[in-house]
Each structure stands twice: as C-alpha cells, then as structure tokens.
Amino acid sequence: MKEFEQALQRARSLVNAPAPEPSAPPADGPPTIKGVTGRPFMAEPKPEFTANPAREATSLPLLDADMDQFRASFGADNQGGRNIDGAFRLLRTQILASMKDRQGQVLGITSAGPGAGKSFTAIHLAMACARRSEQHAVLADFDFRRPSIASYLAAVDFPSSLGYFRGDGPLDQFLTRNEGGNLRYLLTDRSSELSAEYLASSKMDAALTELTARSKDTLVIADLPPLMGCDDTLAIMPKLDGLVIVVAAGESSFGDVEQAVAQVPPEKVVATVLNKVDGTSSTYDYY
Ligand SMILES: Nc1ncnc2c1ncn2[C@@H]1O[C@H](COP(=O)(O)OP(=O)(O)O)[C@@H](O)[C@H]1O
Ligand SMILES: [Mg+2]
Numbered sequence: 001m002k003e004f005e006q007a008l009q010r011a012r013s014l015v016n017a018p019a020p021e022p023s024a025p026p027a028d029g030p031p032t033i034k035g036v037t038g039r040p041f042m043a044e045p046k047p048e049f050t051a052n053p054a055r056e057a058t059s060l061p062l063l064d065a066d067m068d069q070f071r072a073s074f075g076a077d078n079q080g081g082r083n084i085d086g087a088f089r090l091l092r093t094q095i096l097a098s099m100k101d102r103q104g105q106v107l108g109i110t111s112a113g114p115g116a117g118k119s120f121t122a123i124h125l126a127m128a129c130a131r132r133s134e135q136h137a138v139l140a141d142f143d144f145r146r147p148s149i150a151s152y153l154a155a156v157d158f159p160s161s162l163g164y165f166r167g168d169g170p171l172d173q174f175l176t177r178n179e180g181g182n183l184r185y186l187l188t189d190r191s192s193e194l195s196a197e198y199l200a201s202s203k204m205d206a207a208l209t210e211l212t213a214r215s216k217d218t219l220v221i222a223d224l225p226p227l228m229g230c231d232d233t234l235a236i237m238p239k240l241d242g243l244v245i246v247v248a249a250g251e252s253s254f255g256d257v258e259q260a261v262a263q264v265p266p267e268k269v270v271a272t273v274l275n276k277v278d279g280t281s282s283t284y285d286y287y
Pocket of ligand 1: 111113114115116117118119120121148275276
C-alpha cells in the first residue's frame with residue numbers, strides 16, 4: 001500500500017509538472033482557453049455538423065435497463081456504509097466546473113490497465129449528472145475492446161453503437177435515453193477489432209459534434225479502453241476536452257500508472273480517481 005501511495009504521488013507530480021510555454025497561436029488560429037490547471041488549453045476545432053439534427057431526446061427509445069440493480073450492487077448502501085452516490089455527486093460538481101472552465105464537452109474515462117473501474121466511474125458520473133434536471137449527459141461505451149456498460153446496467157434490446165461506426169444508419173438510430181430524457185446512452189454490445197480505427201474515425205468526430213450540438217450543457221462521458229497495451233485511447237485523445245484517470249488501489253502497479261500518465265497530455269487531465277481504496281471506495285483529486 002505504501003508503494004502504491006508513492007506511485008500515485010509520482011503520478012500526480014507528473015501531471016502537475018509545468019508544461020512548456022506554447023508558442024503564440026496565429027491570429028486566426030483556435031482560441032486558447034485556460035484550464036483549471038492554469039495551463040493553456042488549445043480547443044480542437046470541431047467539424048461542422050451537417051447531418052440531420054438529432055431527434056429531441058424524449059423521442060428516443062427508453063433504455064430497457066435495471067438502474068436499481070446497479071445501485072443496489074454498487075450504490076449508496078452496498079459499500080460498507082460508504083456513500084458512493086454522494087462521492088460521485090461531488091466529483092460531478094468538480095468535473096462540470098472544470099469542463100465549463102475549459103469550454104469542453106467531451107470527457108474521456110481511462111486508466112493504466114483493465115479492471116481499474118473505468119466503467120464503474122463512467123456510469124456513476126453519468127447518473128450523478130442526470131440528477132440535475134438542467135444538465136444533459138451522454139454515457140458512451142467507447143471501450144470497444146471490452147464494452148461492459150450494457151451488462152452492468154442489465155440493458156436488453158438496445159441498438160449497438162457498432163452499427164453506427166459500420167455506417168448502418170444515422171447516430172440517433174443508436175441512441176437510447178433515461179426516463180427524464182436528460183441522459184442519453186450510446187451502448188456497445190460486443191468487442192470489435194476495429195477499436196482504434198473507430199476511435200480515430202471521422203464518424204467519431206461527427207458523433208461527438210452531433211451529441212454536443214443541442215446544448216452547451218451537454219457532457220459526453222466516454223468510457224475508453226485502458227492506456228497500456230494498446231494505442232486506442234491515444235487515437236481519440238485529440239477529440240477529448242478532458243480526461244479522468246482511474247487508478248485502482250493495489251491493482252495498478254507503480255510502473256503502469258507512471259507510464260500511463262506520461263502518455264497523456266497533462267492539460268487534458270481534469271481529475272484522477274483513486275478507486276477501490278480498502279477494497280471498495282473511491283477518492284478523488286482535481287486539477
Ligand atoms: N469502487 C468499487 N467498489 C467495488 N467494486 C468495484 C469498484 N470499482 C470497480 N469495481 C468492480 O471492479 C471490476 C472492474 O470494474 P470496471 O469498472 O469494469 O473496470 P474497467 O472498466 O476499468 O475495466 C468490476 O467487477 C466492478 O464491479
Ligand atoms: Mg470497462
């Protein structure tokens with residue numbers, strides 16, 4: 001555990017290392033936005049969205065899922081008295097403020113290796129966002145190697161995002177929603193060998209533009225593959241406005257965390273989640 005704490009501290013110091021001064025952007029270049037770290041954040045120019053506008057969320061089909069079962073297994077009352085819901089509401093508030101500050105709407109969730117709790121974090125964060133009726137969110141399962149959100153939510157009969165990326169139809173055919181209509185889901189039913197290609201694709205650009213087009217108050221929460229062992233998450237990195245790194249206490253090794261964090265542009269990191277502390281709970285750091 002001591003070794004793990006040291007690893008986390010070293011990882012934090014990497015994230016907090018001063019970034020080199022960027023050269024001044026050309027007069028007509030993208031705007032420079034200060035992130036919460038105080039480091040300049042270059043907004044990616046977003047492609048023009050020309051497809052049909054998305055249907056209003058309430059006309060999307062309801063996701064047939066069992067949120068109560070998820071909450072009962074991983075929610076407020078099942079963590080040795082710890083209030084997981086409450087912890088994620090706090091994380092939500094911090095992340096929404098950070099993303100607003102950097103005028104970003106696309107948040108990736110990643111980790112060093114598999115099993116750290118990315119999907120667990122993405123689902124809780126999306127549910128915490130949906131508690132605010134004025135906040136819109138999209139929970140997107142872009143871990144095409146090990147998609148798991150649908151099974152955590154016991155979702156059945158949902159359209160799989162792979163159809164969209166294969167070109168089978170417009171994006172809104174693959175979206176579902178929650179009862180309140182302020183949380184949309186883009187779920188994936190099986191793994192795909194084309195993970196990196198889909199993450200880097202222009203269809204992904206178009207999807208992110210369409211998902212965020214309706215309102216500046218929409219946050220896309222993208223559950224991503226881990227950083228180690230594949231370059232998938234690096235493939236989508238330029239499209240992300242912010243990144244949450246999940247570290248599992250006792251599971252991620254010192255070297256893995258250090259190497260993973262070193263791959264990530266420091267200005268992208270909005271929070272690290274230290275998950276599975278004492279086997280169950282989560283704590284957070286914000287940047
Ligand atoms: N804070 C937590 N408390 C208890 N179990 C957790 C916690 N975070 C994750 N898990 C469990 O750990 C396993 C891996 O989590 P998951 O979110 O699927 O990881 P990843 O998406 O990073 O591969 C799952 O069985 C999940 O239920
Ligand atoms: Mg996962």
